[in-house]
Amino acid sequence: MTPQQKIYALFGGVFVVLAIATVVGRALAGRASEAQKETIQNLNDRIDAWWAMIAIFLASFLLGRTATLVLFALSSFYTLREFVSLTPTRPTDNLSLIGAFYVLLPLQYLLIGLDWYGLFSILVPVYGFLLVPILAALAGDVNDFLLRVARVQWALMLTVYAISHAPALTMLNIPGYEGQSFLLLFFLITVVQFSDVAQYVSGKLFGKRKIAPNVSPSKTVEGLVGGGAAATLLGAGLFWITPFSPLQAAGMAAAIVAMGFFGGLSLSAVKRSMGVKDWGRSVKGHGGVLDRLDSVCFSAPVFFHLTRYFFAA
Amino acid sequence: MIDLALIGLTRFLVGGHPVWRGLSQDVRPRLYFANHSSHLDTLLIWAALPDALRGVTHPVAAADYWGRGDLRSLIATRALDAVLIDRSGGKRDETLEPLREKLRAGRSLIIFPEGTRSDGLLPGPFKSGLYQLACDFPDVELAPVYLKNPSRAFPKGALLPVPISCEVHFGAPIARINGEDKAGFLERARSAVAGLS
Structure with missing residues (x-):
C-alpha cells in the first residue's frame, strides 16, 4: 500500500467504527428511560462531535x-x-x-x-x-x-x-x-x-x-x-x-x-x-x-x- | 460584509457567548445598558445579539474615539450603525437628541451609562442620560447587560486585544417605580448590572 492508500484505509476504518457508534447511540436514545436520557444525549453529542473532529483531521491530512x-x-x-x-x-x-x-x-x-x-x-x-x-x-x-x-x-x-x-x-x-x-x-x-x-x-x-x-x-x-x-x-x-x-x-x-x-x-x-x-x-x-x-x-x-x-x- | 467579518473576528478572538438571564429575545424597543471597561464592549454586545435584534439596535459611541480615524469610523458608521455622541459637554438635551430620534423611530440602543471605561469588575456610578431617556420613553424596555472579562481581554491603555473568552449576560428588564427620584433610579439600574456579575 502507498502511504496515501493507507490513509484512506485508516479513515475508512474510523468511519465504520463511528457509523456503528452512531447507529447504536440513536437506537439507545429511542428506548432510553427518563433517567438515562441525559447520559444518552451526552453520548450522542459526543459521537456527533467526533464526526466533526474526524472530518477536520481528514481534511488536514488531504490538504x-x-x-x-x-x-x-x-x-x-x-x-x-x-x-x-x-x-x-x-x-x-x-x-x-x-x-x-x-x-x-x-x-x-x-x-x-x-x-x-x-x-x-x-x-x-x-x-x-x-x-x-x-x-x-x-x-x-x-x-x-x-x-x-x-x-x-x-x-x-x-x-x-x-x-x-x-x-x-x-x-x-x-x-x-x-x-x-x-x-x-x-x-x-x-x-x-x-x-x-x-x-x-x-x-x-x-x-x-x-x-x-x-x-x-x-x-x-x-x-x-x-x-x-x-x-x-x-x-x-x-x-x-x-x-x-x-x-x-x-x-x-x-x-x-x-x-x-x-x-x-x-x-x-x-x-x-x-x-x-x-x-x-x-x-x-x-x-x-x-x-x-x-x-x-x-x-x-x-x-x-x-x-x-x-x-x- | 464588514459586519459579518467583525462578528467572525470577535467570536474567534474573545467568544462573546450570550447568556440569557431573564430577558426575552422578542424584537421590541429597548435600551440595553451595560458596564464599560473596554473598547471591545460595544462589539461584544452587538455581536452577541441574535440577527433580528441586532438589525434594529444601534450602539451609542463616543464621537471622540469612534469618530476618529478611518478604520474606527468605518466600523462605527458602516458596520455597527452606531449613533455617535459628543461627550465634550454642551447641553445635555442636545447630546441626547440623536438618541431620542432613534427611540422615536422604534429602534433599540446600547448605552454605557458610566460615560467612560472603568477599571473595576463592577460598574461605577451611572450618569443621568439613562434616567432622562427612561423618563422620556416610558414604553422602552430597560435591559441590564453585564459584560464579563473584556477588561482582561482588552484593558484600558492596552496595545492589542488578547484572546480571552468573554460573556454577555442579558438580565431581566428593570421596572419603573412611580415617584422614584433620579439618584434612586440610577443606583437601582447600576445594581441590576452588578447583580449579573
Missing part, C-alpha cells in the same frame, strides 16, 4: 503538511485561550499575553514548517521562559508577580510547546520511512483518543477502585487497565503504518496510554483547583478543546522523543 500545521496551531490557540480565560489573569498581564499569543505561538509552528528542530525544541522553554517575565516587568505590576508569570509560562508549555510535538512528528527523518511520518501523527492521535474512550467505557463497566478520588472520581484502576490494554492492542495492530515492529508498536502505544492518562489526571487537578469541571463549551458533549487534548499534551512530547531517539536518523 497537506501546511494545513496540518495550521490545524494544530489553531488547536494551540483555542486551548491557550481556554486556559488563560479560566486562569485569573489581571489586566496588566495583557503585554505578556500578547507575546504568548501573537509571537511565541505562531513562531513555534513556523519553526516546524521550516524544519528548524534546534530552535523548535528550545523556543518556549528557553526564550519564552525569559520573554514572559520581561514583558510582565515592563507592564509594571508587581502584585503576585511570580504567580502571574508562572501561570503564563505554564499555559505556554502545555498548550503550545507540548501540543506542537504532535505535528512535529512530520519533522522526523526515519530511514526506510521517508514521506510517511505523517502516519505517526495518525498513530498517536488514534491511540490516545481511543485510549480515552476505552478507559471511560471500561471504567463505567468495571470501575471499582478509584486512583485519585480527590482529583478525578471517574478514574479507576479497572478503567485504566482495561482501556489501556485495549488501546495498546490497537496500537500493536496498527504497526503496519509505523516504522515499528508489532511489539515495538505495542510498547509505544503503552507509553502513549500512560502519559495520556497522567495528562488527564494532572489537568483534572488544575481544573479542580480553579473550581470548574470543563475547560470550555466549544465542543458539544465534550466540554472545551483542552478537555479533548489534555491527554495529547502529555503523550505527544514523550512519543516524539521516544521515536526520535530510537528510530530517527
